[in-house]
Amino acid sequence: MLTPQSKIKSLKFMIISTFDDLRAELAATDGLMFLAPVAEDVYRAHGALSQSEIKVVAEKSPAHLRHQRRTLRAPSEAMKLGTAAHKMILEPDDFDSCYAFAPECHKRSKDEKAVWEAAKAEAKASKKKLITKEDHAAATAMRDSIFSNERVGSLLRGGVAERACFGNLLGLHGKALLDYYHPNDHAIVDLKSTKSASLKQFERDVRTYRYHWQAAWYTDLVKSITGKAPTFQIVAVENVEPYCAAIFEIKFDLLAIARWEIQQTVDLIKRCMDTGVWPGYPTEVNQLGAYKSEWEAYKRSMQESA
Known part of the structure; x- marks a missing residue:
């Protein structure tokens, strides 16, 4: 069993930037890795199971997971802003080396499209991503909001950012990419960008996006790697004005439900792996009816008009 402190010391090496290097490191440690600085594309290319993949099966089907693993998914505009904000907030010293400003054009005319394609080619050659001035301003405001609040900002200072973990869980080789980790407290902090960080709305978001599964x-x-359970907190920061931030912690009862649901889904994934059959949606007829609130309103209306 690896202790957090000993493993942190053993992982003071250059970032793992190739898949072969990652495979070699994992082979030397029986598939276990804690707080490794792994390039994001290398991490995502590894076949260990992630929490986001488990969600795909639960929300859609095993067939969707198989398809996702075979294809490259283009990030949405919201995902691009979230990724840029993560880099600016968690790894500010690396931001300028990872991003270049996109040209200010609408890509409507032939000339504008040519300017855009030239900028994309230049960014690709320098291994950078393009960011619009609007997204840069929003990411900057999100960062400033977090660090202007001492309590919120303290959760994202004094630790290490964007570190990969690999281990064995529920009978499968699993992985996790920690946004932020505090070695002294054995504490994970996850950064979420959201339209609203209010308690009422974010409580819905936790269930909608299954953040309790991630926790x-x-x-x-x-x-499973260190022998000790870490704490897990979420810093949610709004990606629209006024860019307010809040701290959330998921209680034990919701985590217990998440673990039970994850177990059922992982069992299904293991059956698919064993049989080679990755089914889509159920074939029986799905019944679509009114929501309870709609039906009650309809009945009241009928009674009043009778």
Whole structure:
């Protein structure tokens, strides 16, 4: 069993930038890795199971997971802003080496399209991503909002950012990419960008995007590597004005439900791996009816008009 402190010391090496290097490191440690600085594309290319892949099966089907693993998914505009904000907030010293300003054009005319394609080619050659001035301003405002609040900002200072973990969980080789980790406290902090960081809305977001699954998967995977469960907190920052931020912690009861649901889904994934059959949606007829609130309103209306 690896202790957090000993493994941190053993991973003070250059970033793992190739898949072959990652495979070699994992082979030398029986598939276990804690807080490794792994390039994002290399991390995502590794076949260990992630919490986001488990969600795909639960929300859609095993067939969707198989398809996702075979294809490259283009990031949405919201994802691009979230990624840029992560880099600016968590790894500010690396931001300028990773991003270049996109040209200010609408890509409507032939000349504008040519300018845009030239900028894309230049950015690709220098291994950078393009960012619009609007997204840069929003990411900057999100960063300033977080660090202007001492309590929120302290959660994203004094630790290490964007570190990969690999271990064995629920009978499969799993992985997690920690946004931020505090070695002294054995604490994970996850950064989320959102339209609203209010308690009422973010509580819905936790269930909609299954953030409780992520919390359970990350803490259990780290525990399987280190022998000790870390704490897990979320810093949610709004990606629209006034860019307010808030701190959330998922309670034990919701984590217990997440673990039970994850177990059911992982069992399905293992059956698919064993049989080679990755089914899509169920074939029986799906019944679509009114929501309870709609039906109650309809009945009241009928009674009143009778």
